[in-house]
Amino acid sequence: MADFPDIPRHIAVIMDGNGRWAKERGLPRREGHRAGAESVREVTDACIDLGVDYLTLYAFSSENWNRPQAEVRALMELLDRFLLEKATDLKKQNIRLKTIGQIERLPAKTRNLLERLIEQTKDHTALTLVLALSYGAREEIVAAARWLAADAAAGTIKPEQIDCTSFAQRLQTAGIPDPDLLVRTSGEMRVSNFLLWQISYSEIVIVRKYWPDFRRQDLLDAVAEYQRRHRRFGAL
Ligand code: IPE
Ligand code: IPE
Ligand code: MG
Numbered sequence: 001m002a003d004f005p006d007i008p009r010h011i012a013v014i015m016d017g018n019g020r021w022a023k024e025r026g027l028p029r030r031e032g033h034r035a036g037a038e039s040v041r042e043v044t045d046a047c048i049d050l051g052v053d054y055l056t057l058y059a060f061s062s063e064n065w066n067r068p069q070a071e072v073r074a075l076m077e078l079l080d081r082f083l084l085e086k087a088t089d090l091k092k093q094n095i096r097l098k099t100i101g102q103i104e105r106l107p108a109k110t111r112n113l114l115e116r117l118i119e120q121t122k123d124h125t126a127l128t129l130v131l132a133l134s135y136g137a138r139e140e141i142v143a144a145a146r147w148l149a150a151d152a153a154a155g156t157i158k159p160e161q162i163d164c165t166s167f168a169q170r171l172q173t174a175g176i177p178d179p180d181l182l183v184r185t186s187g188e189m190r191v192s193n194f195l196l197w198q199i200s201y202s203e204i205v206i207v208r209k210y211w212p213d214f215r216r217q218d219l220l221d222a223v224a225e226y227q228r229r230h231r232r233f234g235a236l
Contacts, residue, residue, distance in 0.1 A: 017186025061134030
């Protein structure tokens with residue numbers, strides 16, 4: 001399938017609806033988050049088969065810290081478990097792991113696991129899996145602005161040299177192409193502080209299913225929808 005025409009180079013996913021999936025089944029929210037890990041596996045595998053280069057998954061937002069402490073703790077535990085279980089697959093499947101977000105806010109154990117896996121997988125080439133953790137696009141943009149202001153104050157950049165390129169180089173996604181396709185599950189039509197700069201021209205596909213029900217075929221359907229779109233980038 002790798003020679004399929006017009007495969008998005010970068011797919012970004014807002015994995016939403018875990019809580020509602022669990023609620024419908026009379027289960028605690030945690031079970032929804034746990035079930036969502038299987039969807040991550042399916043989507044990652046499908047991206048490798050399709051020949052997608054970058055997959056960015058919105059796993060935890062800056063605002064998600066405002067959830068009850070028990071849910072935050074459960075999410076961090078599940079993330080640790082996911083990383084431990086995924087370690088072998090990352091090697092076997094030649095996946096490079098990256099993160100965006102305020103990683104310093106994560107528990108030390110999670111941070112250490114991430115740092116180790118990022119280092120171990122840095123030369124892998126099949127797919128770059130970017131986990132957005134404690135991520136907020138506004139915070140990312142403010143940090144880039146602060147960095148530019150400091151450079152300007154230090155005299156290493158002139159205000160008139162600040163342009164889209166120098167700005168994007170100071171975002172955490174520097175070096176990563178903008179997403180071609182943005183998928184959000186659970187039917188919500190909002191971006192919730194995700195990649196605000198980078199999705200300027202992304203094609204958006206909203207899927208009604210909750211994230212734990214999202215399967216390989218749903219990703220293939222989203223890609224097929226993307227392929228039916230006519231991207232114009234403001235031109236004709
Ligand atoms: C997405 O599912 C996972 C995270 C935001 C961590 P939710 O937890 O937002 O589930 P809903 O949207 O409340 O159903
Ligand atoms: C966005 O989902 C964040 C993640 C999927 C990690 P939320 O459930 O937090 O967003 P809102 O509250 O519906 O906007
Ligand atoms: Mg949600």
